[in-house]
Amino acid sequence: MTSTPPPYHNPPQLPSHLPRGYFAIGAQRISKALNLGNLMRSAHAFGASFTFTIGATYQALEARADTSKGQDRLPHYNWTEASALVLPQGCRLVGVELTDDAIDLPSFRHPMRAAYILGPEQGSLSPDILARCDHVVKIPTRFCINVAMAGAIVMYDRVKSRSATPRLP
Numbered sequence: 001m002t003s004t005p006p007p008y009h010n011p012p013q014l015p016s017h018l019p020r021g022y023f024a025i026g027a028q029r030i031s032k033a034l035n036l037g038n039l040m041r042s043a044h045a046f047g048a049s050f051t052f053t054i055g056a057t058y059q060a061l062e063a064r065a066d067t068s069k070g071q072d073r074l075p076h077y078n079w080t081e082a083s084a085l086v087l088p089q090g091c092r093l094v095g096v097e098l099t100d101d102a103i104d105l106p107s108f109r110h111p112m113r114a115a116y117i118l119g120p121e122q123g124s125l126s127p128d129i130l131a132r133c134d135h136v137v138k139i140p141t142r143f144c145i146n147v148a149m150a151g152a153i154v155m156y157d158r159v160k161s162r163s164a165t166p167r168l169p
């Protein structure tokens with residue numbers, strides 16, 4: 001008599017081309033609904049595991065305009081202050097800011113588990129958040145670009161550099 005194998009006898013194998021790890025993206029003191037909606041839509045499209053905000057304005061949170069309905073499928077955390085930010089164990093916090101000592105994005109090696117944080121439309125990442133960051137990266141532009149656009153570029157660079165397809169020499 002043959003017995004039924006236990007449920008995890010043959011665990012499913014994930015396709016080998018899928019990179020390991022996960023990422024999240026968020027913004028500090030974001031104030032415009034269109035920017036938050038745009039960032040969340042890109043996060044959903046690029047495969048983020050969750051999104052977050054720190055001190056977002058009520059208006060940005062309530063009227064966020066993500067037409068991909070990311071809020072129905074992706075967890076979103078909203079912390080009121082930087083000190084409340086909690087990340088999963090082993091998840092590296094990566095600041096995205098145009099500072100002199102930030103690492104240029106094209107040469108940045110993205111951590112396997114990462115949470116990227118962007119600054120507000122008017123201003124920059126706060127000193128307490130920058131102090132908590134494991135890394136700070138910048139996009140090599142001559143001046144600041146739109147926050148949601150910056151987020152999409154960082155996510156594209158992550159997905160591209162961590163995919164199995166080698167970069168062109």
Ligand SMILES: C[S@@+](CC[C@H](N)C(=O)[O-])C[C@H]1O[C@@H](n2cnc3c(N)ncnc32)[C@H](O)[C@@H]1O
Nearest residue numbers: 096097098118119123138139141144145147150
């Ligand atoms: C529009 S910028 C902030 C405005 C800017 N501090 C100013 O007053 O000129 C909003 C956020 O987008 C991100 N950002 C924009 N351009 C960037 C770049 N070239 N490199 C890294 N982050 C950038 C940063 O997170 C920044 O805090």
